[in-house]
Amino acid sequence: MSDIPAPAQAAAPPRQAAAHVTADDDDAAWARRCPKVLLHEHLDGGLRTTTLMDLLRARNLPAPAADVAGLDAWFDARAHAGSLEEYLRGFALTVAAMASPAALERVAVEAAEDARADGVVLAEFRIAPLLFEPWGVDGDAAVEALLAGLARSPLPSGLIVCAMRQEAPARIAAAADLALRWQGRGVVGFDLAGPEAGWPAAPHAALLRRVRDAGLGLTLHAGEADAGTRVLEAAALGARRIGHGVRLAELLDAPAHADALARLRADGVHLEICPTSNLHTGAARDLATHPIHALWRAGLSLSFHTDNRLISRTRHSDEALALRRHGFSRADLQAMGVAAARAAFLPAAWRDRAAAACAAGPPHPVTDPAPQPPAAGGTHG
Numbered sequence: 506m507s508d509i510p511a512p513a514q515a516a517a518p519p520r521q522a523a524a525h526v527t528a529d530d531d532d533a534a535w536a537r538r539c540p541k542v543l544l545h546e547h548l549d550g551g552l553r554t555t556t557l558m559d560l561l562r563a564r565n566l567p568a569p570a571a572d573v574a575g576l577d578a579w580f581d582a583r584a585h586a587g588s589l590e591e592y593l594r595g596f597a598l599t600v601a602a603m604a605s606p607a608a609l610e611r612v613a614v615e616a617a618e619d620a621r622a623d624g625v626v627l628a629e630f631r632i633a634p635l636l637f638e639p640w641g642v643d644g645d646a647a648v649e650a651l652l653a654g655l656a657r658s659p660l661p662s663g664l665i666v667c668a669m670r671q672e673a674p675a676r677i678a679a680a681a682d683l684a685l686r687w688q689g690r691g692v693v694g695f696d697l698a699g700p701e702a703g704w705p706a707a708p709h710a711a712l713l714r715r716v717r718d719a720g721l722g723l724t725l726h727a728g729e730a731d732a733g734t735r736v737l738e739a740a741a742l743g744a745r746r747i748g749h750g751v752r753l754a755e756l757l758d759a760p761a762h763a764d765a766l767a768r769l770r771a772d773g774v775h776l777e778i779c780p781t782s783n784l785h786t787g788a789a790r791d792l793a794t795h796p797i798h799a800l801w802r803a804g805l806s807l808s809f810h811t812d813n814r815l816i817s818r819t820r821h822s823d824e825a826l827a828l829r830r831h832g833f834s835r836a837d838l839q840a841m842g843v844a845a846a847r848a849a850f851l852p853a854a855w856r857d858r859a860a861a862a863c864a865a866g867p868p869h870p871v872t873d874p875a876p877q878p879p880a881a882g883g884t885h886g
């Protein structure tokens with residue numbers, strides 16, 4: 506494991522482009538078996554299609570298709586909507602279907618088990634619990650059910666509470682209060698999600714400072730559908746991690762932003778990149794020219810994530826394989842896993858164990874059991 510590069514630090518030399526690496530069939534198996542750390546996955550964007558169909562039927566809600574295959578086809582079409590706003594429309598269906606404590610618990614445990622089966626060894630799932638209030642499930646009941654679901658899986662995991670950035674400041678404050686009430690009981694972070702353009706984070710500076718000062722992890726969606734300067738702004742507001750952040754690549758050669766970029770690097774601010782989702786929302790044109798290449802070469806701390814497994818028709822191992830097929834070496838991908846582990850908001854002992862697993866790579870021989878969670882007491886401490 507000693508030959509795995511350390512995550513980016515201020516003094517790290519630029520990484521080499523790995524343009525001539527090619528992937529083979531073995532890489533697909535490797536991508537699944539390689540221990541991975543999942544930091545950016547929305548629970549309401551990651552349901553199994555079979556579960557979604559069950560839940561829609563149980564709640565007597567209209568489904569856009571008569572069966573699971575039809576539902577898959579419907580999501581296939583939505584995935585290529587081409588803008589963040591269009592992409593987000595798929596969530597109306599999932600949120601309505603999930604709006605009961607039993608459904609939330611089921612979706613959470615299935616997400617954790619799906620991740621574990623895909624080689625994930627540490628995970629932080631996220632959702633906006635207040636989305637379920639119009640259906641009579643208050644924020645505390647939603648968080649309680651989600652944490653109960655995560656606790657049913659042996660995967661070491663935690664929950665990030667999102668606020669929807671287009672909502673009124675009082676609603677965003679209510680989401681932050683909810684996160685703080687559950688801090689130390691499974692909630693590990695706070696995030697601003699939803700349509701980015703037109704809804705900057707800066708007006709919430711005082712609230713974000715309160716969250717950060719309370720010791721809750723702060724990650725903000727930024728630089729996805731709005732300018733790269735939003736990433737710098739999010740970091741200045743105290744975000745330790747950035748959801749997406751891909752448009753930061755536009756600033757890499759801008760002298761006016763050199764100091765801010767150096768600070769970002771020195772502080773180890775971590776970019777949660779979601780390559781496939783970026784194609785679906787129009788944040789990137791294709792994987793060959795995806796900003797992750799430039800950001801990685803520039804020595805930024807980053808890793809790859811699913812964002813929404815259902816909506817974007819992906820898995821964590823699919824993201825690894827896609828990057829492998831577009832120039833990243835296995836060592837690069839393992840180094841991203843190590844960086845993700847170190848950027849997690851979960852307890853240090855869990856982070857250390859996950860970082861070691863990512864650095865070591867797939868278990869050997871191939872008959873080894875799946876990676877086991879740490880034996881530390883408590884599932885979500």
Ligand SMILES: [Zn+2]
Nearest residue numbers: 547726748812
């Ligand atoms: Zn996201």
